Amino acid sequence: MSNEIVIEAWNTVLFDKFTRFKYLFVEGYASISEEALKRTSYLEGARVLDVGCGFGDCTINIAKALGAEGRATGVDCASSFIRECNKSSAEENVKNAAFMIADVEADDLGGPYDEAFARFGTMFFNLPGLAMKNIRQSLVPGGKFTQVVWRKREDNPWLHAAELCVREIVPVISHDDTKAVHCGPGPFSMAGPDMVSDMLQSVGFERIQFERFDSDICIGRNIEEAIQFALEIGPAGEIIRLAEADGERLKSTVVEALQDVIGQFAREDGTIWAPSSAWFITAYNPR
Numbered sequence: 001m002s003n004e005i006v007i008e009a010w011n012t013v014l015f016d017k018f019t020r021f022k023y024l025f026v027e028g029y030a031s032i033s034e035e036a037l038k039r040t041s042y043l044e045g046a047r048v049l050d051v052g053c054g055f056g057d058c059t060i061n062i063a064k065a066l067g068a069e070g071r072a073t074g075v076d077c078a079s080s081f082i083r084e085c086n087k088s089s090a091e092e093n094v095k096n097a098a099f100m101i102a103d104v105e106a107d108d109l110g111g112p113y114d115e116a117f118a119r120f121g122t123m124f125f126n127l128p129g130l131a132m133k134n135i136r137q138s139l140v141p142g143g144k145f146t147q148v149v150w151r152k153r154e155d156n157p158w159l160h161a162a163e164l165c166v167r168e169i170v171p172v173i174s175h176d177d178t179k180a181v182h183c184g185p186g187p188f189s190m191a192g193p194d195m196v197s198d199m200l201q202s203v204g205f206e207r208i209q210f211e212r213f214d215s216d217i218c219i220g221r222n223i224e225e226a227i228q229f230a231l232e233i234g235p236a237g238e239i240i241r242l243a244e245a246d247g248e249r250l251k252s253t254v255v256e257a258l259q260d261v262i263g264q265f266a267r268e269d270g271t272i273w274a275p276s277s278a279w280f281i282t283a284y285n286p287r
């Protein structure tokens with residue numbers, strides 16, 4: 001099955017949306033990946049692959065932690081993101097970070113790597129088993145793979161509360177019924193530990209562990225920004241975009257309904273912080 005539609009989406013509409021809200025993602029996601037990386041002590045000089053690296057901020061942080069002899073390689077299927085990664089690493093003068101455009105489901109990932117890391121970079125694969133196998137095969141024997149993925153939607157109201165609200169108002173168009181590009185399976189596709197551990201095991205990973213990590217994340221500096229974020233990002237944003245003319249027509253009704261839904265997360269200073277819940281998943285390539 002070709003991944004063209006998903007790659008096109010990440011290169012265009014989704015890249016544009018993520019760029020508009022980059023400051024929220026970089027800060028919010030960093031607070032989660034810092035915790036995950038605290039549990040991973042990279043050896044000096046290690047080679048680390050960052051899967052679905054997006055803007056590359058995680059890759060650059062890993063490269064800095066590895067020391068001059070180490071090397072972090074960010075891989076992403078979207079050239080738009082990789083262009084930004086190269087810009088950022090040049091601006092920060094980080095010499096031991098490299099970036100490549102590749103489809104993790106299908107392409108050679110280089111290596112061998114001592115470790116692989118993915119922060120919210122594995123939830124959008126059409127064929128996740130193939131991608132996991134490819135990642136494992138890029139690791140040295142005994143190499144560790146750490147992934148951060150969202151847990152179930154009910155524990156992630158920062159995305160799910162807006163989705164429920166939008167579903168009440170906007171007709172839902174399935175990926176099979178539209179010619180529009182889309183993001184692939186979506187942010188909760190790796191939420192089920194039974195399914196994910198079976199998949200990792202079936203492609204040869206061993207010593208699979210899940211750690212739950214809960215934290216509040218900032219989804220807007222004020223209610224207007226948080227509503228805009230909800231309208232564009234995640235399942236709610238995808239429902240509105242795929243509904244095309246209906247989505248546009250119903251937007252003002254959604255905005256009104258979101259005032260209460262998002263307002264419940266407002267802090268005294270007006271900033272909006274909602275609960276989030278992730279898995280830190282670790283697995284090893286056998287020795």
Ligand SMILES: C[S@@+](CC[C@H](N)C(=O)[O-])C[C@H]1O[C@@H](n2cnc3c(N)ncnc32)[C@H](O)[C@@H]1O
Nearest residue numbers: 010052053054076077078103104119120121124
């Ligand atoms: C939600 S973003 C996460 C980006 C980054 N890891 C972060 O935490 O900010 C998911 C990323 O996975 C990339 N991606 C999706 N499918 C992919 C595939 N098949 N191969 C490589 N990258 C992929 C997308 O282009 C996007 O940059």
